[in-house]
Amino acid sequence: MTEDQELELDDPIPQGDLAMQFTALPRETNGFGDIYGGWLVAQMDLAGTSMASKIAGGRVATVSIERMAFMVPVSVGAQLSFYTQTQHIGRSSVRLLVEVWSDDPLSSEWRKVTEAVFVFVAIDGSGRTRPVPKR
Numbered sequence: 001m002t003e004d005q006e007l008e009l010d011d012p013i014p015q016g017d018l019a020m021q022f023t024a025l026p027r028e029t030n031g032f033g034d035i036y037g038g039w040l041v042a043q044m045d046l047a048g049t050s051m052a053s054k055i056a057g058g059r060v061a062t063v064s065i066e067r068m069a070f071m072v073p074v075s076v077g078a079q080l081s082f083y084t085q086t087q088h089i090g091r092s093s094v095r096l097l098v099e100v101w102s103d104d105p106l107s108s109e110w111r112k113v114t115e116a117v118f119v120f121v122a123i124d125g126s127g128r129t130r131p132v133p134k135r
Helices: 003-010 037-056
Strands: 017-023 060-070 079-089 093-104 109-122
Touching: 017 037, 037 060, 037 079, 037 093, 037 109
Parallel strands: none
Antiparallel strands: 017 079, 060 109, 079 093, 093 109
């Protein structure tokens, strides 16, 4: 285990920049009051797309989702915060870590809910791959 991993276990903090934040509503939950995993993945894709399109200077498309891991369930009413961290910028692609953190109003507990690596490709108006502008 690296020193950074040990530090995160002792005092976990979000990695990257806040991309999106909102409250989990009843319409996104199952019969037990927990939000659907698929809905959460869709919100992660929105947060990632927002950041990737800024980096790419325009339209992007999701190519893959890697290393998806759900750590804890999220109850209705929880405040969800989506963080993105750039891992790599290629010729036409952007690779981002997307983390979701929950501030549960019932327990006042701040915890990491899930993370995944999203890969986006920059595309032009015709849907064809285009280069990401140099920074």
